[in-house]
Amino acid sequence: MIHKVVANADEAIRDISNGMTLMLGGFGLCGIPENCINALVKKGVNQLTCISNNAGVDDFGIGLMLQNRQVKKMISSYVGENAEFERQLLSGELEVELVPQGTLATRCMAAGYGMPAIFTPAGVGTEVAIGKEIRNFNGKDYLMEKAFDADFAIVKAWKGDSAGNLIYRSTARNFNPVMAMAGKITIAEVEHLVEVGELDPDQIHTPGIYVHRIFQGQDYQKRIEQRTVRSI
């Protein structure tokens, strides 16, 4: 069994350098790699291109990297909850590429499946289609969208073992499995790191072959963006 455990987030991200392209898992603040984001903020690498469904909030998640001026470009489907993001975008400091959410997920998936591109109907007839190849299959138009090419994918899982096998919990799964498959180097931070043999092979969501480094995360905040409860 190949041993993939590193001591902590600092060691996991040690060779991430300026100008690289990173994938970061999560939907809103749910299932984001909190430890690695904090380590990236501490390390101060900049000019990063970040592929992530959202851009965090002002004081948490990728929002912390934005505050620290580390992000050159965001590739996301929805970036609505972040005032600093808006300021940097309007001032021209930050570039943004908005991608339909299903296209974003499937461009990750394509990379993980070794396919150079996908065809999707999302965005046909809209400004998303500008400059892209359109092919007609069975009477319907589809856009060609290319697989992402990321230097690192950084994901968060619930459980993982020292061989890199991962299990996610609830909707914190979201983009994490497809991004885990898509990085040239994939880093996984987990809430529970266990020895090989402790996870049931039938229950693994991401096979360890996709994961290069894994570590036991700590001090998870798991912030809730929209705490919504029902009255009884």
Place this chain on the structure above:
Amino acid sequence: MLDKIGIAKRIAQEIKNNYYVNLGIGIPTLVANYIPEGINVVLQSENGLLGMGPFPIDGEEDPDLINAGKQTITTLPGSSIFDSAMSFGMIRSQKVDLTILGAMEVSENGDIANWKIPGKMVKGMGGAMDLVASAKNIIVAMQHVNKAGESKLLPECSLPLTGVKCVKKIVTELAVLEIASEGGFRLLERAPGVTIDEIKKATAGKLIIEGEIPEMKI
């Protein structure tokens, strides 16, 4: 004239037994509260959940369990969880029977605009472009006119499009309309107390009126 809850109640009548349904943010989310008794429906949330349950009771919120609006929710017996690629896979392959979403504008050929206003901060399209490009049945919940009193049911959308020729039906505070295959808004029902003249005045696109137009039952 209907309020938001009235629009949600009318749309809820469109949900058939054993439907898989994706609800957008805003009025569409309210539809879940008015699904008729005896109708079995499974709600899909595009962040990766089938079988979305109600909001949790206070103290039982789980930060790992949210819907696409990032609200804390619950699962139900029979729920399943999956990743974002599979979530849009089931949308693209039309396993989801019905999509209900809001709109800023709809055109008489079924184009929809609901993600971007030029000159304003763009938040992103989220999953809307994927949903409208693939769904087999799209119902739009929207206001018939904007705050300035201008029609949002137009010959052509003026705002950047989310999708083309995709809307099937529209429920507004004034009426239920469907997009005719030859183009145009075919009037199906009037909201309680609303006259045909009021609907004509509020509709800038081609309005098709055939025969008696019944008042909707809420």
